Amino acid sequence: ETGVTQSPTHLIKTRGQQVTLRCSSQSGHNTVSWYQQALGQGPQFIFQYYREEENGRGNFPPRFSGLQFPNYSSELNVNALELDDSALYLCASSLGAGRETQYFGPGTRLLVL
Amino acid sequence: AQSVTQLDSQVPVFEEAPVELRCNYSSSVSVYLFWYVQYPNQGLQLLLKYLSGSTLVKGINGFEAEFNKSQTSFHLRKPSVHISDTAEYFCAVRERRETSGSRLTFGEGTQLTVNP
Numbered sequence: 001e002t003g004v005t006q007s008p009t010h011l012i013k014t015r016g017q018q019v020t021l022r023c024s025s026q027s028g029h030n031t032v033s034w035y036q037q038a039l040g041q042g043p044q045f046i047f048q049y050y051r052e053e054e055n056g057r058g059n060f061p062p063r064f065s066g067l068q069f070p071n072y073s074s075e076l077n078v079n080a081l082e083l084d085d086s087a088l089y090l091c092a093s094s095l096g097a098g099r100e101t102q103y104f105g106p107g108t109r110l111l112v113l
Numbered sequence: 114a115q116s117v118t119q120l121d122s123q124v125p126v127f128e129e130a131p132v133e134l135r136c137n138y139s140s141s142v143s144v145y146l147f148w149y150v151q152y153p154n155q156g157l158q159l160l161l162k163y164l165s166g167s168t169l170v171k172g173i174n175g176f177e178a179e180f181n182k183s184q185t186s187f188h189l190r191k192p193s194v195h196i197s198d199t200a201e202y203f204c205a206v207r208e209r210r211e212t213s214g215s216r217l218t219f220g221e222g223t224q225l226t227v228n229p
Binding site (some may be wrong): 006041 | 149155157158159162203205216217220
């Protein structure tokens with residue numbers, strides 16, 4: 001059974017640029033959630049995708065957007081990057097959008113200069 | 114809305130000593146409870162979870178946690194720690210509902226440092 005994978009592992013962008021982060025969910029999982037973890041803090045929920053539809057959103061501006069594909073992999077897009085967007089971005093997958101446990105990938109570390 | 118408070122930001126202990134990492138939560142509805150561990154430069158690994166049933170939950174690596182509904186707590190314990198337990202530990206809650214859109218709310222984390 002393959003776990004959750006994310007790419008790239010690290011990247012550096014400059015303020016104002018756009019970035020796309022990718023996530024492959026664990027085999028059989030149809031739900032993907034994205035979290036932002038700033039340095040020294042706990043993860044904060046960005047949004048969740050269930051069967052290709054956005055299924056809940058945290059307190060993040062619209063420049064944070066996402067997609068889920070028919071194979072349940074997902075992308076997180078961030079436009080007009082700001083310095084405060086520097087963080088570890090975590091993807092988590094689960095069997096469904098209800099009570100099922102979320103399993104996390106290793107994360108993508110984004111640095112905005 | 115729910116919130117999680119991890120009462121200690123840092124917990125230093127000696128190897129083979131017992132440890133307790135404290136977590137309190139606030140929610141207007143019933144919740145599921147989780148503890149995750151994060152090793153340096155890695156993602157989150159699930160240690161244990163409370164969904165229902167027995168309030169004492171056993172997880173991986175010898176950890177256990179007890180759900181106390183009256184005190185809204187879910188403290189994590191280990192009777193004897195190892196150097197390899199050095200990591201950041203996160204307590205998280207999730208609303209108990211079957212509808213879509215449930216999310217994890219995390220605490221700020223507790224850095225456990227095990228010294229020789």
